Amino acid sequence: MKQFFITIAGVMVGFFLISIIPLIILVAVITSTASSVSQKPNQSHSASKVLRLDLRQAMTDQPQNSIFQDTASLLGIVDKLAKAEGDDNVKGLFIRANSWGMGPVKAEQIRLAIKDFRDSGKFVIVHSQGFDDTSITSYLSVSAADEIWLQDTAAFAATGLSTETAFFGGVFEKINAKPEFEQFYEYKNSANTFTKKTFTAAHRESTLSWITDVFNSAIKQIAVDRNMSATQLRAITDQAPFTSKQAIEAGLVDKLGHVVEAREAALAKAGGGEIVQMSDYSPPFTAMKDATIVAFISGEGAISTGEGAGNPFSSDSGIYSDQMSEAIIAATKNDKVKAILIRIDSPGGSAIASDQIWNAIERAKAKDKKIIISMGQLAASGGYYIAAGADAIIAYPTTITGSIGVLGGKIVLDETYDMIGYNVEQLKVGGEFAGAYSSSKSFSDEQRASFRAGMANIYEDFTGKVAAGRNMPLEEVLEISKGRVWTGVQAKENGLVDELGGFKTAIAKTKELLELDESDNIKLRRFPAEKSPMEQLFAMFGISTEAAKTMAKLQFLIDTEQVQALLKVQQMTEQRPADMQAEIPVVK
Secondary structure (H helix, E strand, O other), rough: OOHHHHHHHHHHHHHHHHHHHHHHHHHHHHHHHHHOOOHHHOOOOOEEEEEEEEEEOOOOOOOOOOOOOOOOHHHHHHHHHHOOOOOOOOOEEEEEOOOOOOOOOOHHHHHHHHHHHHHHHOEEEEEEEEEOEOOHHHHHHHHOOOOOOOOOOEEEEEEOEEEEOOOOOHHHHHHHOEEEEEEOOOOOHHHHHHHHOOOOOHHHHHHHHHHHHHHHHHHHHHHHHOOHHHHHHHHHHOOOOEEEHHHHHHOOOEEEEEHHHHHHHHHHOOOOOOOEEEHHHHHHHHOOOOOOOEEEEEEEEEOOOOOOOOOOOOOOEEEEEHHHHHHHHHHHOOEEEEEEEEEEEEEEEEHHHHHHHHHHHHHHHHHOOOEEEEEEEEOOOHHHHOEEEEOOOEEEEOEEEOOEEEEEEEEEEEHHHHHOOOOOOOOOOOHHHOOOOOOOOOOOHHHHHHHHHHHHHHHHHHHHHHHHHOOOOOHHHHHHHHOOOHHHHHHHHHOOOOEEOHHHHHHHHHHHHOOOOOOOOOOEEEOOHHHHHHHHHHOOOOOOOHHHHHHOOOOHHHHHHHHHHHHHHHHHHHOOOOEEEOOOOEEO
16 A cells, blocks of 8 residues: 555656746756856956855755755855955855854864865954854854954854763653663663663763863864863853853954944945855866866765765755765776865765675775875764775764664564553564564564674674774774774774874875875765756656656655654664664754
8 A cells, every 4th residue: 555655656746747847947058048148247356355154054965956945055155165265355254153053073174164264364254143053163164254243233152062862761661662782892872872861971971081182172173263271161151151241351252243234344444345146156266287187076975875865955965885986986986086185074874885894995905006084073973884995083072973883783673562451473484583573473482593693794894894904903993993983083092093083184185195295186076976856857868767766755755854853763663683873963
């Protein structure tokens, strides 16, 4: 019955798309033609410009191709600001600050980009309508600016970091559901969400450790920007929230005023000209002679097996093992490519998929290709598995990494079904393990022993690869593994990463490994070549039935919070031989 409704939905969506595709193509052609024969007024290369960056908008780590969504990306912003440093017509940057908290790494990278932009001789003015969230990260993202303006009726509440973890153990107890999990080891705490009612000692220790370190890193960086000691800044922010006038008196902001006044101040500082949206800014073309080619491969999201067909109607992302490993193999075979730079922003996922990508990296190294990893907000569990064998690993101070461990299991719902009169009976043939993943029957002792042995083998393999890749004694790796997450600062201290820094640091490390001078040019060539949204659209409709199924999955109901929560629980009942995903709570 489920398949029937999916098929019907797919046919309806397919019919709808067939009706609108000609219109979409027509609009695309008209838009393309118009943009090629006309130039936006703000693209004049003679007028002075002040770039405008809005940090209140949603932001991915890496650019996403989508017809209906135009989400800004961290790396895209960094790239444009870097190019604007050499544009004489760009005089400065005007930023609308985020009010409600942002990922620590996004904040760190924006801060680094601001510092580099200012070092090139340009100014940065920020306007905030309040740092309303208690998270310090929104403030961190703009603390390096020349001037921070705050609306005089707004408040400054940024004081620290907090995180919340949901525990379903009590819920499952009330509905007679039995979570049955194996985890390697006590710090691989994603399973605790389902098996416990509160923090274990190890879970609490690990979580407090990394949020404390993220907070301390933020305080140190902000203190430098605001010309204070870290102790002084901590004493001030501990007293938040502040009124706007108190924020000025404390030295946290520079001026009070409305956004129009700050914008006028930015234009006056530029000597006139115009405000140009970051998304509309086209840097002048710069030819790079004798540039060394470096392959750039990026991945964002959970790691899964398969090809991962692009969807031009969604900005949802993921790392797919076939796609990423084939990209690495293609770059390896290209004689012009001298190194491979991989950007990872992932909590992990499938152990099998992670191993496939790790193997592609090993094959590239065997062909004398240098492998450099640039970590985003997350490169944990399966995300670290991918990185373990690289020649160099670069992380931000607040990157969440490590989580070297594995977990797996199921939620048995047999007694839950009894409560409502629902009955599931299992029939099987073959060995004892044939029915192990059933959600209606607990593991037998033999099944559980076999299940645990399989995960123990994965853990042993994972830690062995880390030891070999990082050139560390296995005993040391086992001590810092056990599923524990580390910040970038902590990971550098225990040998899991090589250097702390942003994307420019990864570029510099690439040059170092290739024995190039700092002034030498490198050209990043994306692998695989990025498909435009229209190319993805045509590829989707190459096989109509598959397209219908793909679009059916994008039905409105599946995007609702209620269905997403149900799917998450259902996922735990399905076959999951090994999960290498670190479930990191959001910091606020």
